[in-house]
Amino acid sequence: MLHRWLRGKNRNTPDKIEQAPLRVLHVGKYYPPYRGGMESFLADLIEQQRASGIDARAVVHGDPLPDDPEWLIRVPVQVTLVFAPIALGFPFALWKAIQRFKPEALHLHMPNNAAFWPLIIPSARRIPWVVHWHSDVLVSEWDTVLKACYQLYKPFETKLLQHSEAILATSPPYMAASAPLQRWLYKTVAIPLGLKPLDTETLQQAEEEDVSEWGDAQLRILSVGRLTYYKGFDTLISAVAGFAEVQLLIAGEGEQRKELEALIERERSHHGCARVKLLGQVSEARKYALFNSCDIFALASRERTEAFGLVLIEAMQHGKPCIASDLDGSGMSWVVGQSGTGQCYAPDQVQAWREAIRQALEAKAQLAHRGQVAQRAADAQFTIAQCEARIREIYQSFSPIAAIPDIEKAASSQLLVAVLQDLRDIDLLVQWRNASPSQQLVCVDATGDPEASSRLQQASITTLALADLGWEDVLAVVQRLVSEQGYTALTILPAHRVLDQGGIAEDRKPNWWQRLLGGLGIQYHRLGRDPWVLRDAATSDWALAAHGVLGARVWSFKK
Missing domain, CATH: 3.90.550 (Spore Coat Polysaccharide Biosynthesis Protein SpsA; Chain A)
Structure with a gap:
């Protein structure tokens, strides 16, 4: 790479150099308490990296909070355009962080328009980049605004991938199906996402949470996510309609709430019953309580925007079997397949999902055992410690x-x-x-x-x-x-x-x-x-x- 400048290290003995912590600066979209899969993963990864001896820090969007650690920089957002936060102070904040911190690697989380700023910051271009490819930017052919915006976004995306030292995809299927990554497969590696162990204190709080919404249902189905089109909640709602012994709880908030509420009423009047409740945004303790008390977890996403399905790992950690969409190019079916205890069904096919629910009712006695197997799979294959170790190997290869x-x-x-x-x-x-x-x-x-x-x-x-x-x-x-x-x-x-x-x-x-x-x-x-x-x-x-x-x-x- 023509203009990539690499700096030498301080003169020390090899032993002293090995003891010096590796300095990594993450450029993320948001950070908790903002809710989202990318944000939760970033927080878990940085926590694990710092526990493993890496000096990891982050620059993200958002208003600074009083209890923010000194290694986290939030940059206030002035406006959000087509789901993209615009923070005018981001380039200066990133430049300042690089000058003070002197990172040895930049870890850029995509999709994220703020990850493009290193392209025009000379000091950032001198540092090796890791691009974490959480998802493609998927553009609907009917969304003309998003389509036009992506035409402006795409050249920067290409430059970012070209300049990177390594690209991390979240699963082998997504890596193979992602169109933007095909030119760069020679430097792309699939590293599955992972989660930190369940928090004991929050689990104790979860035991005190009220989960009476389940009522007297024989089969308790849980789904979690933002109420948006690609999550496929409408498929789940239609699939459970008519099952008087099944209760579906959906935790999350979003722009599709009114449409989903209207669908629930239509299905209820058409089938005689549709036991579905939209719980809205829930706390971590309440979310844990819902995972603990459900029988099965369902993720019916219909688009590859659901690139991995980290929430599936959450369900598996709680010892729950999963049913998910068999969506080409997404990591969902791969994650469920790795556990060996779940099933995948065609997205948007209500009859197929209805059959999945019927089978789960018939196999109710086996669900607990399948959940235990899923929990062992989560602990063996999808921990943040394993993920962090593999990412650390990527950093070390830059030496x-x-x-x-x-x-x-x-x-x-x-x-x-x-x-x-x-x-x-x-x-x-x-x-x-x-x-x-x-x-x-x-x-x-x-x-x-x-x-x-x-x-x-x-x-x-x-x-x-x-x-x-x-x-x-x-x-x-x-x-x-x-x-x-x-x-x-x-x-x-x-x-x-x-x-x-x-x-x-x-x-x-x-x-x-x-x-x-x-x-x-x-x-x-x-x-x-x-x-x-x-x-x-x-x-x-x-x-x-x-x-x-x-x-x-x-x-x-x-x-």
Whole structure:
């Protein structure tokens, strides 16, 4: 990536560096107490990361609250356009957080228009990005406003994915079906979402909650979510109509409440009964009480906006079997399939869901056992600890030092980096290596020739291929080597001059342009042409500098 600048670490021993906490800055849409699947997951993830030793912080939309921790920055929203919050202060707040916190990774949660601000903030572009792809932006062909807005949104979305180091999808089916991700599958990995263990205090409060709404129903069905079109609550309401022994409770609030209330009345008059209650927004304790007291959980979403169905994991944690939509490209059926205790049915097919309810009534005695199996599956496969561990591995893979895991600390304190541009110079590298076995050599292969890689491997010369990394990553590797291995001398030169190092320091004279930049604290070099000789303090200063790379030219900026 042309303009990605990577910074070196402070000079420490490897042991000290391992103890330093990794600094990660999340850019989210909202944060609890705002309710939503993305928001709940972000809160659980940050809590787990901080418990695991990662210094995780976040910048999100919303009004600051008195009890907000110091690591959480909320930016007030001026207006919401087509479900997108607009906070005019967000770019400044993000820039300020980066300047103060100096994160080593940005974790951008999508969909989220605020995640586009790093594209125009230079300091943000110098940091590796992880894009957490919670959902595509799904546009209905009848929604002309949203369709027009997405045409403006899409180019930024593409740039964001292009610049990212890694993309995290929430399930294999969603990863395979997401159209925006298809160009970037080579750097996309599916990491299932997870939840933290149930809160003991809230569970105790849940036991005191009144759940008399169930009445005398033989089969208690629960569904939870915002009252909106894609959730498919209308399918559930129509499916339970006529079952006098079934009670459906729906927890959540939203713009479709009046439509759903009208549907309940129509089904009640048509079928004689429709035991459905809309409970509105409920507290966490009450939600837990509803999960504990239901027999089965239902999620009838009809669109891939329901990308994963985190609420299914909540139900499984409470030991409840699930029925969900068998929706192509969504993670819902995959999550239920992983538990091995639920069933999936075609979205919007009322008769199919009616049959599901009839089968659940007949198998009522087996539901408790199926719920226990679901609970074990949730504990084994969908915990926030497991999710956090896999995400941490992604962060750690950004370390440029991982590009050459077999590097060993040489007895000498000098590091030589030779830029190979001609196959014939490999013999010179071998000759120098044989004459200086105690000095560490790293070859930067700029030839692009497969034969070079083979010959260098045969000669046991540590190699970084420009075709794989690019100059910015090569420099980051060298910076980390200097910092972590404690080298006090560094030489970067063309491979054909490897046997002529003695005269390099004497014959290198900066031109007027280099002298001018030097007065400003900036070093300018043409990689592969200008030899670089650094000793002692100059070496450690270079390892701490920020580097900007354009083609084969590099600018080093003192901090």
